[in-house]
Amino acid sequence: MAAIPKEKPSRIDEARAQFARYKADVKARGKPFYPYAMFHDTIMSLVVVCVIIGLAAMWKWSAWGPGHDPTHKGLLGPEVDPPADPGTTSFVPRPDWYFYFLFYLLRIFKWPESVFLGTIGVPTIALILLIGLPFLDRRRERRLSARPVAMVAAVLTVLSMAVLTWKGATANEALASEVIADVPHWVQVENLPSNALPGAKLFATAGCTACHTYAGAGGSNLGAPDLTDIGTRNLGIDFQIRHLQCPSCVNPGSPMPHFASLGNERLHQLAVFLEASKGAH
Amino acid sequence: MATTYRRTPTKAELRRQRMEELVNYPLDWLEERSGLVGGVRYFLFRNVPSDVNWMQTLGSAALTAFLVQAITGVILAMYYTPSASTDPATGKPVAWESIVNITDHVTMGWLVRGMHKWGASVFIILMFLHMGRVFLFGAYKYPRELNWIVGVLILVMGMMEGFTGYLLPWDQTAYWASVVGINLNGTAPFLGPWLAQFLRGGQEIGGETLTRFYSLHMLVIPAAIIGLITLHLYLVIRLGVTSPPWSKEAAGMEPEEEEPVTARPGLTRPVPRTAGGTAMQAEPGGRD
Ligand code: HEM
Numbered sequence: 001m002a003a004i005p006k007e008k009p010s011r012i013d014e015a016r017a018q019f020a021r022y023k024a025d026v027k028a029r030g031k032p033f034y035p036y037a038m039f040h041d042t043i044m045s046l047v048v049v050c051v052i053i054g055l056a057a058m059w060k061w062s063a064w065g066p067g068h069d070p071t072h073k074g075l076l077g078p079e080v081d082p083p084a085d086p087g088t089t090s091f092v093p094r095p096d097w098y099f100y101f102l103f104y105l106l107r108i109f110k111w112p113e114s115v116f117l118g119t120i121g122v123p124t125i126a127l128i129l130l131i132g133l134p135f136l137d138r139r140r141e142r143r144l145s146a147r148p149v150a151m152v153a154a155v156l157t158v159l160s161m162a163v164l165t166w167k168g169a170t171a172n173e174a175l176a177s178e179v180i181a182d183v184p185h186w187v188q189v190e191n192l193p194s195n196a197l198p199g200a201k202l203f204a205t206a207g208c209t210a211c212h213t214y215a216g217a218g219g220s221n222l223g224a225p226d227l228t229d230i231g232t233r234n235l236g237i238d239f240q241i242r243h244l245q246c247p248s249c250v251n252p253g254s255p256m257p258h259f260a261s262l263g264n265e266r267l268h269q270l271a272v273f274l275e276a277s278k279g280a281h
Numbered sequence: 282m283a284t285t286y287r288r289t290p291t292k293a294e295l296r297r298q299r300m301e302e303l304v305n306y307p308l309d310w311l312e313e314r315s316g317l318v319g320g321v322r323y324f325l326f327r328n329v330p331s332d333v334n335w336m337q338t339l340g341s342a343a344l345t346a347f348l349v350q351a352i353t354g355v356i357l358a359m360y361y362t363p364s365a366s367t368d369p370a371t372g373k374p375v376a377w378e379s380i381v382n383i384t385d386h387v388t389m390g391w392l393v394r395g396m397h398k399w400g401a402s403v404f405i406i407l408m409f410l411h412m413g414r415v416f417l418f419g420a421y422k423y424p425r426e427l428n429w430i431v432g433v434l435i436l437v438m439g440m441m442e443g444f445t446g447y448l449l450p451w452d453q454t455a456y457w458a459s460v461v462g463i464n465l466n467g468t469a470p471f472l473g474p475w476l477a478q479f480l481r482g483g484q485e486i487g488g489e490t491l492t493r494f495y496s497l498h499m500l501v502i503p504a505a506i507i508g509l510i511t512l513h514l515y516l517v518i519r520l521g522v523t524s525p526p527w528s529k530e531a532a533g534m535e536p537e538e539e540e541p542v543t544a545r546p547g548l549t550r551p552v553p554r555t556a557g558g559t560a561m562q563a564e565p566g567g568r569d
Contacts, residue, residue: 012423015422015423015424016423018533018535019423019424019533021532021533021534021536022521022532022533023521023533025330025532025533025534026328026329026330026521026532027328029331029530029532030328030329030330030331030532031328031329031331032325032326032327032328032329033324033325033326033327033328033329034325034326036329036333037329037333037337038325040333040335040337040338041338041341041342043338044335044338044339044341044342044345045338045341045342045344045345047342048342048345048346048349048403048407049345049349051403052346052349052396052399052400052403053392053396055395055399055402055403056391056392056394056395056396056398056399057392057395059395059398059399060391060392060395068385070381070384070385076399079381079384079385080377080380080381080384080450080452081450081452081453081454081455082452082453083373083374083377083451083452083453084365084374084377084451084452084453084455084456085453085456094454094457094458095444095447095458095461095462096401096402096443096444096447096458097402098402098405098440098443099440099443099444099462102465106465119465120465120473127433127437130433131430131433133416133421133429134421134422134423134425134426134429134430135426137419137421137422138422138423139422140422140423141419142418142419142420142422142523142526143526143527144417144526144527147419150416150419154413154416154417158413207457248474253473253474255461255465257460257461258485260485261485
């Protein structure tokens with residue numbers, strides 16, 4: 001079959017010609033996969049298996065501490081943390097390290113209206129760009145020096161992922177033991193009545209400060225509002241309790257976890273504390 | 282594989298010949314009925330570009346890490362109990378206890394669990410490095426676009442595998458990371474709340490969530506990954522791997538850029554620049 005001669009070959013024709021050249025070149029002067037490439041693959045795979053065994057061994061030998069406490073922390077963390085407890089008092093939401101960048105992205109978009117951007121928006125756009133890459137960059141050119149845009153984009157992507165991961169790793173989680181030390185300070189600046197004290201202690205220990213800031217303490221996450229002067233909004237004890245039991249039932253779409261497991265008495269204490277928080281003076 | 286002899290074969294030669302036939306018999310049997318031997322032979326002895334680079338071992342390294350996860354995962358599944366209910370004897374959740382049991386009491390359990398735990402990170406790192414290599418080489422371009430997309434899907438599945446596996450020890454970190462993660466899904470428009478509800482298996486994160494995550498982690502996602510890896514490798518073998526873009530003898534390079542063709546005796550150039558379309562018709566699907 002004779003091809004109809006064209007003035008200038010189209011992009012796809014050129015790409016096809018190049019691939020046919022590639023096939024011919026590989027056939028004429030390539031080398032067989034076995035043993036050449038396979039030899040390198042095997043060595044690399046052995047290295048991978050050794051690294052994995054090495055990490056497992058390091059984890060074991062440094063974590064198995066005195067008295068064989070499974071929660072003792074070694075170089076690479078403990079064997080296991082204490083059992084899950086929904087009515088917990090120390091809430092440290094930490095994903096595995098390869099989600100740190102997402103985790104930190106959430107802290108950048110702190111305003112409630114924009115949380116959606118951090119949680120779903122930016123990752124979705126990034127994923128679409130990644131999948132679409134072969135269709136965005138359709139040139140045949142593969143040499144690095146002739147692909148400046150791709151190279152700059154790559155460096156920026158790697159840098160921002162590294163920075164986000166690093167910031168996520170070092171982000172200060174508000175630990176219950178540290179936050180509870182702030183309670184007397186809260187009583188002072190907020191002029192809290194004594195019946196708000198049990199609620200204040202609960203607030204410091206139940207993990208609320210992992211997402212909410214209060215009188216300068218805690219860290220903001222997931223777009224949770226500052227609660228320093230939540231009482232000035234006079235939402236009412238009933239509302240507070242219902243919200244804590246099921247945040248998304250009263251504020252649709254709320255990402256705040258349910259705290260129904262704290263029990264009615266403690267929820268009431270929390271509500272009293274929240275309503276008494278009229279702002280720092 | 283009968284050998285022909287110019288003279289009458291000696292006894293020893295005949296015995297040797299019979300031995301060879303005996304050894305080859307199962308392979309010939311298999312080949313005649315499946316063509317698998319030919320397939321493996323094609324896989325092993327197909328040519329790859331002569332200038333492949335160490336960076337091109339990252340894909341098979343990721344495959345090795347995945348196999349480590351699969352093997353250690355199967356062993357863990359023999360001892361792990363995905364139950365959030367409390368053991369009346371100790372007051373601790375059953376899943377958490379089974380993890381402690383695997384690590385402290387099962388023979389070599391610490392090694393199997395340690396390899397699975399750390400292998401997960403190694404797998405993710407290798408996938409990212411491999412993707413970086415493919416990007417650097419521009420190997421996502423025609424005709425390998427589809428394989429890039431398959432790769433991105435594997436990457437996403439791999440991270441979902443990490444997310445679902447993280448909950449299984451049922452400890453504090455695991456539990457609260459999943460609370461936050463599931464609530465994040467819940468913020469997505471339309472499908473979000475539904476997805477969060479599905480993952481939780483109810484209003485609160487509890488036993489239902491754990492069994493759901495377990496089934497996703499050990500059945501659904503691995504099956505998807507295995508399917509995708511198979512497709513990925515099929516495409517790699519069919520299309521071949523790319524030469525490093527900086528290589529002086531990169532396969533498929535523009536004729537103008539090369540040294541004179543005469544410098545490489547035996548090199549055939551069946552495809553003049555303007556006749557690309559024809560060449561592809563002569564070689565359907567680009568198979569060699
Ligand atoms: C489980 C994870 C993966 C496995 C086991 C795997 C395996 C492989 C293997 C064995 C190769 C042969 C060449 C080489 O090793 O570099 C390859 C090539 C390739 N991979 Fe992957 N891969 C994985 C993930 C990915 C990801 C995340 C991407 C990108 C998004 C990707 C895109 C590609 C492409 C485009 C090629 C062709 C490269 C070329 O022609 O030079 N793969 N893969």
